Amino acid sequence: MSLLEDIFVPARAPFSKILKAGQVMRIIDLESQQAVDALFYNAHDFGERYSAQDTLAAQAAAQKPFYLETGSVLLSNEGRAMVTLVADTCGYHDTCAGACSCESNTVRFGHETRFMHACRENFLAELQKYGLGKRDLVSNVNFFMNVPIRPNGELTVDDGVSKPGGYVDLRAEMDVLVLISNCPQVNNPCNGFNPTPIRIIISE
């Protein structure tokens, strides 16, 4: 493997990158418990994009869990492999809970949170660089985010379980645009109430 890029993404910031098929992106949770929201688009046809529904349906059919782990294949809305999780130190990545937004913050945490920065704003700021907008936002992956299902069926955002320096390796299975929001949420424990920087290493 040869190193192509080593990138520091500040706390709360967005980031995006087009990976060529076969390249590997390592996302490193530098200080622990940092949720990293991500979306994926076919670099040659943005109409083909990550599908949480197809990905989880395929995992269920294979008797795999409802969260993402090493070996999980992220599928597009056309059923094709976009990215594979080829290595992981965390063991648990959510794709059910979605991204935080100003709108959902007001519903969940009170109207005074209306003007706090959120992942949806990060995604929109980064999407416009590619001529994309609100209609292109779909259900995302939350790397390092812990969302267990309680025995009563309730879905909860719980304390993150990833350790300092924890990482996940994503291998591109097609040329793929990766969109990231280093989650700025401070109203629930998805970031340990303290958003922190991440590091991204791209190699091939």
Ligand SMILES: [Zn+2]
């Ligand atoms: Zn967020």
